[in-house]
Amino acid sequence: MTFSVSPGKHVAIVGESGAGKSTILQLLLKLRPYQAGSVRLNEKEIKELPEDTVRHLFAVVTQHVQLFNATVMENLRLAEPNASREECMQAARNAFIHDRIEALPQGYDTVLGEWGARLSGGERQRLALARALLRNSPVFLFDEPTTGLDPLTAQAFVQAMRSILKNKTVIWITHKLDGLEVMDDILFIRDGTVCEQGTHSLLIRQKSGSTRK
Incomplete structure (x- = not known):
């Protein structure tokens, strides 16, 4: 399998x-x-980079958001313990979750409960995105982040990601096609091989042409 991702591309x-x-x-x-x-990564072999360097280069958001029975602020600061309250709030604004947090009984000081029980699936994903934003990494990795979300929530999450991370490199790993219209490039892989590649519109045109034939 061979492919490359240019800086700033999604x-x-x-x-x-x-x-x-x-x-x-x-x-x-x-x-x-x-x-x-x-x-x-930037012409440097990943396996030769120190572990700490790799951790700072990548921010990861997965389908299984780890939230603890602690306050919203404490959960946010797991990504960046020294982040100020205002920095955490700005990250939440950027992830479109600030207003929902403010509506909680104690706002950012509200205890979320086990696994973030006070929040819906989409809200937990947005909080995870806010937490990742605090790290300010150059590359964001998303691993099946919309799994379990309804189509409208999933679409809103993808649109938010695209807007917030427009100057970051994004690698979005998924088995679903929802919201991929906003991606700069799409790779379909099968058995460890890239079998199709292109923009969403190009792939749709190719599929349509193949169907007509």
Whole structure:
């Protein structure tokens, strides 16, 4: 498999379970060693970079948001313990979750309950995005972030991500096509191989032409 992602581009990697999506994520985060091939970031081999460097380069948002039985502010500061209250609030505004937090009984000092029980699925995802924004990493990795969300909530989340991270590099790993119209490039992978690549509109045109034939 060979592909590249240019700085500031938003790229979706789409494939069914077992296609190799999780392997890509693990390789980028140095969670899986490799002997053959090459994984590079800014022309530097990932496996040669220190663990701390890799952790600062990537901010990760997954479908399983880890929220603890603590206040909203404490959950946000898990990403950046030294973040000021205003910085946390600005990250929440950017993730379109600030107003919902303010509506909670004690606002940012509200205890969320186990797994963020006070929030809906979409709200938990937006809080996770706010937390990731506090890290200000150059590359954002999304691993099936809209799984379990209804179509409207999923679409709103994708649109928010696109707007907030317009100057960041984004790799969006998913098995769903929802909201991919906003991506700069889409890679379909199967059995560890890129089988199709292009913008959403190009891939739709190709599929339509193939169907007519």
